[in-house]
Amino acid sequence: MRWLTEESIEHIALGAAVLGTGGGGDPYLGKLMALEAIKTYGPIKLLSIEELADDALIVPLSMMGSPTIGVEKIPSIEELVAPLEKIEETLGQKAAALMPIEVGGVNSLVPVLAAAAKGLPLVDADAMGRAFPESQMVTFYLDGHSADPTVLADEKGNTVVITPKDGHWGEKLARAITVQMGGSSTVCDYALPGSVVKKSAIPGTLTKSEEIGRLLLHKSGDGTHPIKRLLAVLNGYELLTGKLTDIQRTLTGGFTRGICEVEGIHDDAGRMVTLHFQNEQLLATEGEKPLAMTPDLIAILDVETGQPITTEGLRYGMRVTVIAFPCDPKWRTKKGIETAGPRYFGYPVEYEPVEKLQEGGGK
Amino acid sequence: MRWLTEESIEHIALGAAVLGTGGGGDPYLGKLMALEAIKTYGPIKLLSIEELADDALIVPLSMMGSPTIGVEKIPSIEELVAPLEKIEETLGQKAAALMPIEVGGVNSLVPVLAAAAKGLPLVDADAMGRAFPESQMVTFYLDGHSADPTVLADEKGNTVVITPKDGHWGEKLARAITVQMGGSSTVCDYALPGSVVKKSAIPGTLTKSEEIGRLLLHKSGDGTHPIKRLLAVLNGYELLTGKLTDIQRTLTGGFTRGICEVEGIHDDAGRMVTLHFQNEQLLATEGEKPLAMTPDLIAILDVETGQPITTEGLRYGMRVTVIAFPCDPKWRTKKGIETAGPRYFGYPVEYEPVEKLQEGGGK
Structure with missing residues (x-):
């Protein structure tokens, strides 16, 4: 157990935007809300999964919807705790702790707010090890756990x-309800006992986000460029450094879908990389050749500071470095690739690990 | 209390299609299912509202969705009882009796099936006195009762x-969920104590449907035309007898919307009446002049037999008599007209009672 400080939250907000560039358009929004919540309600305990009692109810809490809308629709504390209170009522058990369902954008910090408001501890783990756009894309689903009940709430006072x-129907129904609720909702799903969370969640991901954030905010003693240090921590690869020359973004069915194009500069002059996203960056291609793909991670960083740029923050002319790095091994199983691999999202390519694509024969 | 016989069900199925020409495309489907259910499970008790205990839980059960889909998607007994079992679990109380939320088409008989399967009595009442396309168009809503909880189920095993x-949000969310569920769902909403049902429901409407059905199936001793006898029972008006010359039907947002045109024949030669429907027939116009409008009832009958033709059954060239008759007085209040009057459905006319439109100064 440790206490989450204001500094931790600053770092988590930044680091989470590297792990999930789409999930919650503005990680700074989440940060400001989380800092405000700590000021109002007091500090929050962060528990490692080993500390969870086997029969303790652990409740993930998140926002659903397009980040395009999330940016403008700031949830109130009432809206954030509404699905939590409803899932407790439905299950007839009080939550022992909250957890993020994903690290990435605002959803890393949404449970921080609710934990502060309810005086509950937070678990240092999530169910993606990154951010994904659909709710069944969680390790709990991979391990066969049920999405019953999935609880949604909105700012108008509706709960569902x-x-x-199954998890796919949970996603389909929740997405349609979220669209009716105005494009974003607050959600509790995969509320499970501590015994399951210990086996199935990806541990330490809030701490990992915090480390990434700290690295990016503080210069190294030897003056190494932050992106170099980041790649070392993530076992990652630089795909390209260039200039954003095209961004196409549409809001359909509750998702922000689109592509952006990066034209190489400096050593990468003459190259052109296309990034395909659905809330999250999912595929990087150069001509016909894939460079990296989901469930591995792709992030767009400011070329100077290494700070991540969210899908919503992408603007024509920005100078960026595109990086990619391996996902948690749980996503590289057959079911993991079926659930969140490129074919699931409609891209006509077979999954290849980023190490293999970047190093040829694999390492 | 009386027992519903197979003959009662034959009559109710036919009579309900006069009161709701859209609600469930095929009343014969409901009839066959209800007859089958009685054969399988045994007879059903029909209770008058006076017989209800004040604290008994009375649960309306219906199908939601476009009748265009309902025709092809026959619900199983499991699907029909799923929302009932879920609402009992949610409220922590067993249903003492079921009731139709509307009389009209298949929704008059859906609770018959479930009542047979669960061995529950049925209440001789509904909450519309006709059929309406949206779920808040019920006398319970007019009287300020809540739609919490509204429970939906589908044949795949999803429940919500x-x-x-409020009632409008209940409708909006339920409709979006129904569309995701494949265009039709089974629903329990406005589950209320007997004390409320006694005050707020419209009593005797299954018996009324049965009487209408009996009238249409059996010749009178003096050979009076069935439509004449029907108009006497309903205090109704013949708007026109003619030939169906145009039918436009589209399926949007979970509703079947459209218009049909009837060209007068015999005494009505030279006249042309347009009927506007959204699941139910809502407005009859002749040129610019309204002839009858919601919440009053409009029905299309076979010119020879007087048997009702549902919205889904309308075909080019059919010879029909269009009739209109007054709604229950609860719908003629300010809130009733706001909730289900012509402006609510987007028709730019002020409500006028059918008596006034047909007789001039009103009777």
Whole structure:
């Protein structure tokens, strides 16, 4: 157990935007809200998964919807705790701790706010090890756990409890409800006992986000460029440094979908890389050749500071470095690739690990 | 209390299609299912509202969605009882009786099936006195009762419990969920104590449907035309007898919307009446002049037999008599007209009672 400080939150907000560039358009929004919540309600305990009692109810809490809308629709504390209170009522058990369902953007910090407001501890883990756009893309689903109940709430006072046939139906129904709710909602799903979280969640991901954020905010003693240090920590690869020359973004079915193009500069002059996103960056291609793809991670960083640029923050002319790095091994299983690999998202390519694509024969 | 016989069900199926020409495209489907259910499970008790205990939980059960889809998607008994079992679980109380939320088409008989399967009595009442396309168009809503919880289920095994802010949000969320569920769902909403049902429901409407059905199926001793006898029972008006010359039908947002045109024949030669529908027939016009409008009832009958033709059954060239008759007085209040009057459905006319439109100064 340790206490989350204001500095931790600054770092988590920044680091989470490297792990999930789309999930919650503005990680700074989440940061400001989380800092405000700590000021108002007091500090928050961060628990490692080893500390969880086997029968303790651990409740993930997140926002659903397009980040394009999330940017403008700031949730109130009432809206954030509404699905939590409803899922407790439905299950007849109080939450022992909250956890982020994903690290990435605002959803790393949404549970911080609710934990502060309810005086609950937070678990240093998530169920993606990154951010993904659909709710069944969680390690709990990979391990066969049910999405029943999935609870949604909005700022108008509506709540909905879904008992889905499976995780895909949970996503489909929750997404349609979120669209009706105005394009964003607050959600609790995969509320599970500590025993399951210990086996199934990806541990230490808030701490990992915090380390990434700290690295990017503080210069190294030897003056190494922050992107170099980041790649070392993430076992990652630089795909390209260049200039954003095209961004196409549409809001359909509750997602922000689109592509952006980066034209190489300096050593990469003459190259052109296309990034395909659905809330998250999912595929990087150069001509016909894939450079990296989901479930591995792709992030767009400011060329100077190494700070991540969210999908919503992309602007014509920005100078960026595109990096890619390996996902958690849970996503590289057959079910992991079926659930969140490129074919699931409609890209006609077979999954290849980023190490293999970048180093040829694999390392 | 009386027992519903197979003959009662035959009559109700036919009579309900006069009161709601859209609600469930095929009343014969409901009839066959209800007859089958009685054969399988045994007879059903029909209770008058006076017989209800004040604290008994009375649960309306219906199908939601476009009748165009309802025709092809036959619900199983499991799907029909799923929302009932879920609402009982949510409220922590067993249903003492079921009731139709509307009389009209298949929704008059859907609760018959579920009542047979669960061995529950049925209440001789509904909450519309006709059929309406949206779920807040019920006398319970007019009287300020909540739509919490609204429970939906589908044939795949999904259930959803909505706690809506108000009846309009209940409708909006339920409709979006129904579309995702494949265009039709089974629903329990406005589950209320007997004390409320006694005050707020429209009593005797299954018996009324049965009487209408009996009238249409059996010749009178003096050979009076069935439509004449029907108009006497309903205090109704013949708007026109003619030939269906145009039918436009589109399926949008979970509703079947459209118009049909009837060209007068015999005494009505030279006249042309347009009928505007959204699941139900809502407005009849002749040129610019309204002849009858929601919440009053409009029905299309076979010119020879007087048997009702549902919105889905309308075909080019059919010879029909269009009739209109007054709604229950609850719908003629300010809130009733706001909730289900012509302006609510987007028709730019002020409500006028059918008696006034047909007789001039009103009777």
